[in-house]
Amino acid sequence: MRRFSFRLFxxxxxxxxALPVLAExxxxxxxxxxxxxxxxxxxxxxxxxxxxxxxxxxxxxxVTLSPDGKPVKTAMGLTVTPDASFADAPPFDVLLVPGGxxxxxxxxxxxxxxxxxxxxxxxxxxxxxxxxxIMANSGILDGLKATTFNPSIASLAKRFPKxxxxxxxxxxxxxxxITSAGLSSGIDAALHVVARVRGTxxxxxxAMHLEYDWKSEGGFVxxxxxxxxxxxxxxxxxxxxxxxxxxxxxxxxxETQWQARYHVSSTIDAKALxxxxxxxxxxxxxxxRDGNAYRxxxxxxxxxxxxxxxxxxxxxxxxxxxEVTIHTVAS
Numbered sequence: 229m230r231r232f233s234f235r236l237f238x239x240x241x242x243x244x245x246a247l248p249v250l251a252e253x254x255x256x257x258x259x260x261x262x263x264x265x266x267x268x269x270x271x272x273x274x275x276x277x278x279x280x281x282x283x284x285x286x287x288x289x290x291v292t293l294s295p296d297g298k299p300v301k302t303a304m305g306l307t308v309t310p311d312a313s314f315a316d317a318p319p320f321d322v323l324l325v326p327g328g329x330x331x332x333x334x335x336x337x338x339x340x341x342x343x344x345x346x347x348x349x350x351x352x353x354x355x356x357x358x359x360x361x362i363m364a365n366s367g368i369l370d371g372l373k374a375t376t377f378n379p380s381i382a383s384l385a386k387r388f389p390k391x392x393x394x395x396x397x398x399x400x401x402x403x404x405x406i407t408s409a410g411l412s413s414g415i416d417a418a419l420h421v422v423a424r425v426r427g428t429x430x431x432x433x434x435a436m437h438l439e440y441d442w443k444s445e446g447g448f449v450x451x452x453x454x455x456x457x458x459x460x461x462x463x464x465x466x467x468x469x470x471x472x473x474x475x476x477x478x479x480x481x482x483e484t485q486w487q488a489r490y491h492v493s494s495t496i497d498a499k500a501l502x503x504x505x506x507x508x509x510x511x512x513x514x515x516x517r518d519g520n521a522y523r524x525x526x527x528x529x530x531x532x533x534x535x536x537x538x539x540x541x542x543x544x545x546x547x548x549x550x551e552v553t554i555h556t557v558a559s
Contacts, residue, residue, distance in 0.1 A: 259289030261425055262320035264346065266362075267294045267310050268339060270329030273302050274411050275356040279324055279418035285434050286422045293317050295338040303328040314342045322421060323350045326414065327357030327377065340366045347405075352421050355407045356414030363407065364388040373400045377410035378450040382460070395451040409450060416442060454486035454554045455479070457526065457533045459512045466508030469494045469501070477549065486554040491542070498539035498548045505537055531556040 263283045265276050283290050294300050297313030323346050343366045347353050355363045360376035363369050370390040385393035399408040399417040408417035419442050423431035435442035472494040479488040502522050510517050515524045523536040533556050540549040
């Protein structure tokens with residue numbers, strides 16, 4: 229009897245603590261908080277689906293929208309049918325602008341006008357990844373801090389000088405307007421919005437339900453990884469062979485080390501390519517060649533940074549692998 233009672237207690241205990249999250253889904257018919265998600269051809273799936281899961285679990289009412297209400301094709305080819313067109317869009321409190329292949333979307337006057345109009349009536353406006361480019365083109369990021377997908381940060385800063393582009397964050401909160409970094413960062417920023425609306429404890433509860441390791445203070449930041457020390461102008465200073473084809477095999481690391489491998493196909497051999505890269509790097513201010521090896525050192529951010537290049541033979545003299553490694557030590 230005691231064993232049965234204890235087991236029943238555990239089940240009731242677990243059910244009780246699941247109720248605050250699960251019961252929220254019942255509120256979708258008359259949600260207290262409503263979210264509008266802009267969709268367009270080329271949208272990145274995780275950029276809208278990740279935050280959708282967060283907001284849905286929080287009990288927010290979520291509606292997806294496209295300019296004409298017709299289905300859109302995502303960057304990976306998935307066809308998604310939105311709930312409504314811009315013209316039929318209901319009122320909402322949170323506007324979400326995802327990223328992806330935004331080349332057309334950021335020039336579409338229908339999208340830009342809709343964002344401007346709904347920013348006025350929304351309590352929060354959130355962009356994910358390269359959705360920041362759409363927001364910036366609409367003008368609502370002028371004078372505000374903003375971030376975006378790591379490889380696109382420099383481009384955002386160059387194209388939109390009125391925007392204070394920052395990189396060392398997972399999301400940038402201006403109060404009403406929030407921008408997040410790349411891809412999965414939208415989940416973190418969506419949880420941040422939930423925290424703003426319902427409190428940090430509720431956001432943590434939702435993150436736990438989703439089995440997501442959310443850090444309310446920011447968490448993982450891609451731009452802090454050690455590849456940040458690679459010369460930003462490397463593409464410009466190296467005389468790359470015009471016929472060279474280079475494909476990334478792998479790239480990973482942390483804040484103190486990085487390794488990236490590439491498959492190279494070119495009319496010049498591995499040594500000739502290393503010599504070209506070596507000449508380019510030696511011309512970058514702050515980098516010093518370490519002997520005759522294809523290795524350089526630099527002092528940056530209080531660290532001694534070592535960058536080394538090496539090649540691995542491939543199937544022929546004109547096909548090989550190029551490896552770039554970065555190591556840092558506090559100085």
